[in-house]
Amino acid sequence: MPLRCARVIARLLVGVCPTMPHILTINAGSSSVRYALFAAGARCVRLLDEKIERIGGEAANAIADRLVQELRARSSIATPDAIGHRVVHGMLHTQPERVTPGLLDELRRITPYDPEHLPREIALIEALQRRFPNAPQVACFDTAFHRHMPAVATRLPIPRRYAANGVQRYGFHGLSYTFLMQELARLGDPAAAQGRVILAHLGGGASLAAVLNGGCIDTSMGFTPAAGLLMGTRSGDLDPGLMSYLALSESMSAAQFQTMVNHESGLIGISETSADVRDLLEREGSDARAHEALDMFCYQAKKWIGAFAAALSGVDSLVFAGGIGENSAPVRRRICAGLQFLGIEIDDALNERHAACISSERVVVRVIRTDEESVIADLTRRVLVMIEGVDHEKN
Numbered sequence: 001m002p003l004r005c006a007r008v009i010a011r012l013l014v015g016v017c018p019t020m021p022h023i024l025t026i027n028a029g030s031s032s033v034r035y036a037l038f039a040a041g042a043r044c045v046r047l048l049d050e051k052i053e054r055i056g057g058e059a060a061n062a063i064a065d066r067l068v069q070e071l072r073a074r075s076s077i078a079t080p081d082a083i084g085h086r087v088v089h090g091m092l093h094t095q096p097e098r099v100t101p102g103l104l105d106e107l108r109r110i111t112p113y114d115p116e117h118l119p120r121e122i123a124l125i126e127a128l129q130r131r132f133p134n135a136p137q138v139a140c141f142d143t144a145f146h147r148h149m150p151a152v153a154t155r156l157p158i159p160r161r162y163a164a165n166g167v168q169r170y171g172f173h174g175l176s177y178t179f180l181m182q183e184l185a186r187l188g189d190p191a192a193a194q195g196r197v198i199l200a201h202l203g204g205g206a207s208l209a210a211v212l213n214g215g216c217i218d219t220s221m222g223f224t225p226a227a228g229l230l231m232g233t234r235s236g237d238l239d240p241g242l243m244s245y246l247a248l249s250e251s252m253s254a255a256q257f258q259t260m261v262n263h264e265s266g267l268i269g270i271s272e273t274s275a276d277v278r279d280l281l282e283r284e285g286s287d288a289r290a291h292e293a294l295d296m297f298c299y300q301a302k303k304w305i306g307a308f309a310a311a312l313s314g315v316d317s318l319v320f321a322g323g324i325g326e327n328s329a330p331v332r333r334r335i336c337a338g339l340q341f342l343g344i345e346i347d348d349a350l351n352e353r354h355a356a357c358i359s360s361e362r363v364v365v366r367v368i369r370t371d372e373e374s375v376i377a378d379l380t381r382r383v384l385v386m387i388e389g390v391d392h393e394k395n
Contacts, residue, residue, distance in 0.1 A: 021081035022047070024071070024135075025376040026128070028086065028121055029204075035067055036373040037075055040082075044377040048075050060123030068131055083128055083137045084380030086175055086372060087121050088225065089114035090141025091166055094148075096379040098387060099125055099137040107139075113166065114224060116262055136387070138380040145174030146209070146216050153218040169227075171219035173201045175372040177209050180319050182375075183368050191316035191364070198308050198315050200301065201370065202331070203322030204232040204275065208301070210308035218311050220304050226261050229300040232275035235265035236300065267293045277324050277331060298334035305335070309342050315363050318344060321370040329354065336365065 020039040027034040032055060037048040050070060055063055072078055085099075091110055097103055104122060111118045125137055154169045156162070177199050184192035191197050197211040207228050209219040220228030230236040238261065246252040252260075268275040270293040273283065277294070284291035309315045324331055329351045336346045343362035350358040359365035 020045075022077050023377045023380050024080035024083045025373045025380070026067075026083065026085045026124060027372055027376065028117075028124055033063060033067065033124075034373065035071070036377070037071065037077060037080065038374075038377040040377065040381045044374060044381060046374065046377075047077075049373065050074060060120060060127045064124060064127035064131060067128075079132055080135050082380055082384055083132065083135050084376040085121060085125055085137065085139055086142060086376055087139040088117040088142045088172060089170065090139070090143045091170075092147065093139075093141045094144050096138050096140040096144070096383050098383055099129075099139055103139060110166075115258070116225070136384060138383045140175060140376045140379045142172045142174040143170045145177045146171030146219050149216055149218060156223065167223060169219070169222040171207070171209065171216070172221045172225045173205070173207050173209070175375045176201045176321060176370040177211075177216070179371050179375045180321055180368055181211065181214065184317065184319065184366075187366075189317055189364065189366075195316040196309075196312035196314055197317045197319065198305055198312070199319045199321070200305070200325055200335075201322040202301065202320065202325035202328075205234065206231045206297075206301075206322065206324070208304045208308060210311050212312055218308060229304055230266040230270075230297055233263050233266050233268050235261040235269070267297060270296060277328055281328070281330060294331070294334070298331060301335045302337075302339065305339065305344075306342070315342055315344070317364045317366065318359075319366045319368055321368050326367055326369050327354065332358070332367070 020041045023038045023040045023044065025036045025038065033052045035050055035052070036046060038044040038046055048071075052063065052066055052070065071080075084096075087107070089110060091113065104125065107118060107122050111122070125139075128135075129137065149169070149171065156168055158167070180199050180201075181192055181197070184197065189195075193214050195213065199209045199211060201207055201209075205225060207219060207221040207225075210217050222228065226234045226236070228236050243252075243254075243257050246257060266275065267277070267280065271280055271287070271289045273287065273290060274280055277297075280290040280294050284294055305315075305318065320326065320332055332351055333346065333348065336344050339345070340361065344359070344365060345361035346358045346365055347360040354367055356368070357364060357366055
């Protein structure tokens with residue numbers, strides 16, 4: 001183990017002290033990169049939380065340069081001691097892992113499984129590796145939360161031979177779901193350990209997950225993050241025959257279809273004006289397209305809640321999170337309308353105030369501000385401590 005890495009881990013094991021190591025977390029999206037800085041002792045303490053907007057097709061080197069400049073301008077920390085990354089697709093990985101040449105090779109091999117996220121995530125890891133060569137990096141996989149779903153939920157109804165090549169339902173938003181379940185436990189909600197929970201991460205990307213007795217049993221996203229309910233620019237579930245129809249009728253290529261379902265569909269495709277729920281809420285009174293887009297989004301979310309209630313044989317807690325789930329009272333109200341037969345009913349006054357608990361019936365309905373960065377920081381800290389343990393065993 002490099003000397004610097006050993007010193008970082010030693011400081012982690014000491015706990016909170018003036019020389020605590022600093023963990024930089026990276027959460028890269030398609031149009032922005034959120035980063036945070038944590039002091040990591042026995043627990044991680046957030047020192048900085050920032051976002052680089054409108055990165056578009058910007059190269060990873062340029063993004064890394066901007067990130068380093070902002071980090072040094074906004075904090076007194078010139079060099080992080082470790083870096084944790086959200087990696088959207090982890091295939092069969094169940095735990096976070098230290099980034100090694102072997103892991104990077106594996107991520108490059110599985111890029112066809114998630115061409116929308118993995119190339120930029122890999123490029124950012126490599127770019128930051130060049131800028132901070134002595135800082136160990138850790139990959140935290142969004143798919144890990146769902147890895148123990150039963151086969152009935154993961155297997156796709158296509159020829160069985162494809163499963164051997166990793167073609168299955170994976171599920172995403174796992175770091176967010178990890179935080180939400182931890183927060184439910186912290187709040188003393190008994191359903192977190194022994195109960196039926198439906199988690200709704202509703203943002204530009206949106207999905208739901210069904211959790212039984214602390215373990216995920218199903219989720220709306222599938223083989224890729226484009227599946228499930230419609231999202232800001234993603235289509236959600238589609239009839240598979242649509243691809244062949246468009247190929248025959250419009251000579252649409254696979255690449256063009258991929259672009260359409262990931263960047264031109266969902267709310268933006270239906271409304272033809274915006275992928276942002278806030279814009280659509282403002283316009284729906286005078287724009288039927290905006291109204292229809294919102295109705296479709298809420299209708300599909302309601303259907304997934306009903307489906308997961310069936311899979312769970314009921315529901316004890318429903319959690320709204322993500323930019324829409326946390327901040328849009330009208331969307332929460334529309335989704336929950338008509339779900340009284342499941343025991344779900346919200347209090348309008350509490351909902352409008354974005355209260356932590358907005359329910360008035362048997363099922364507890366919560367609004368929780370998710371925090372993927374804190375999960376990344378904690379997982380990174382744990383991996384570094386585990387590395388120290390393995391190193392001692394070898395010696």
